[in-house]
Amino acid sequence: MRDRKEKNKNDTYEKNSGLCMPCKNGTRVAVERSKLQYERDRLYRQSEEYIYWVNLVKKVDQESWSKIQIPDQHYFVITILIGEVFNGGFDQYFFNSSGDYYNFTKQVLMQHGEEDALSLLLRAKQLIFADRAVPVDCEQRRELLHEINAVQELISAELLVLEKQFIETSGRLSDLLRGLVMQYGLYTPFD
Incomplete structure (x- = not known):
C-alpha cells in the first residue's frame, strides 16, 4: 500500500513538473487566503x-x-x-x-x-x-x-x-x- 501511494505521489510530481495540485491548478493563493481567513474567523469567535x-x-x-x-x-x-x-x-x-x-x-x-x-x-x-x-x-x-x-x-x-x-x-x-x-x-x- 505504501509503495502504491509513493508511486502515485511520484507520478503526480512528474506529471505536474514538480508542482503540487493547488499550485498546478492556480489555487494555491486562494487556499492560503482561506487558511488565513479561517484563522481570523476562529480568533473572532473568541x-x-x-x-x-x-x-x-x-x-x-x-x-x-x-x-x-x-x-x-x-x-x-x-x-x-x-x-x-x-x-x-x-x-x-x-x-x-x-x-x-x-x-x-x-x-x-x-x-x-x-x-x-x-x-x-x-x-x-x-x-x-x-x-x-x-x-x-x-x-x-x-x-x-x-x-x-x-x-x-x-x-x-x-x-x-x-x-x-x-x-x-x-x-x-x-x-x-x-x-x-x-x-x-x-x-x-x-x-
Missing part, C-alpha cells in the same frame, strides 16, 4: 465582540425588549439592518424577523442623524409595501409580502439600486456602531 453579539441575540430572544438597555437595542437594530441588507437585500430585511424592528430602526436612525440610511430604508419600504404599514408581526408581514410578490418583481431593479447605495453608505452605520461600543463600553472591539 473575541469580546462576537461573545457580546451572541449574548445580545440570546437576550433579545429570551427577554422583553423593554428590559434590554437602550444602547444594546440600538446596536441590535443597526446590526441586523446592515446584516440583512448585505446578505439578501431589503426584501430579506422585511421578510425575516428583523422587519419586526422596522419602526424602532427608523427611530434609531433618526436619533443618530443617519439620514442617508433612513432615506434608503423608507424608500425600500415604500417600494415593497407602498402605502401599507409594515406589520410588526413576522407572519402577518410574510403573508402581506406573499400577496404583493407579483408586484415585487417589477421593483427588484429599484431595490437593487437602493441596496447598492446602502452598502456604499454603510460605513457611517459601522462608525455609529463603533461609537456606541466606545461610548457605552459594550465590548472591546476585535482588531
Whole structure:
C-alpha cells in the first residue's frame, strides 16, 4: 500500500513538473487566503465582540425588549439592518424577523442623524409595501409580502439600486456602531 501511494505521489510530481495540485491548478493563493481567513474567523469567535453579539441575540430572544438597555437595542437594530441588507437585500430585511424592528430602526436612525440610511430604508419600504404599514408581526408581514410578490418583481431593479447605495453608505452605520461600543463600553472591539 505504501509503495502504491509513493508511486502515485511520484507520478503526480512528474506529471505536474514538480508542482503540487493547488499550485498546478492556480489555487494555491486562494487556499492560503482561506487558511488565513479561517484563522481570523476562529480568533473572532473568541473575541469580546462576537461573545457580546451572541449574548445580545440570546437576550433579545429570551427577554422583553423593554428590559434590554437602550444602547444594546440600538446596536441590535443597526446590526441586523446592515446584516440583512448585505446578505439578501431589503426584501430579506422585511421578510425575516428583523422587519419586526422596522419602526424602532427608523427611530434609531433618526436619533443618530443617519439620514442617508433612513432615506434608503423608507424608500425600500415604500417600494415593497407602498402605502401599507409594515406589520410588526413576522407572519402577518410574510403573508402581506406573499400577496404583493407579483408586484415585487417589477421593483427588484429599484431595490437593487437602493441596496447598492446602502452598502456604499454603510460605513457611517459601522462608525455609529463603533461609537456606541466606545461610548457605552459594550465590548472591546476585535482588531
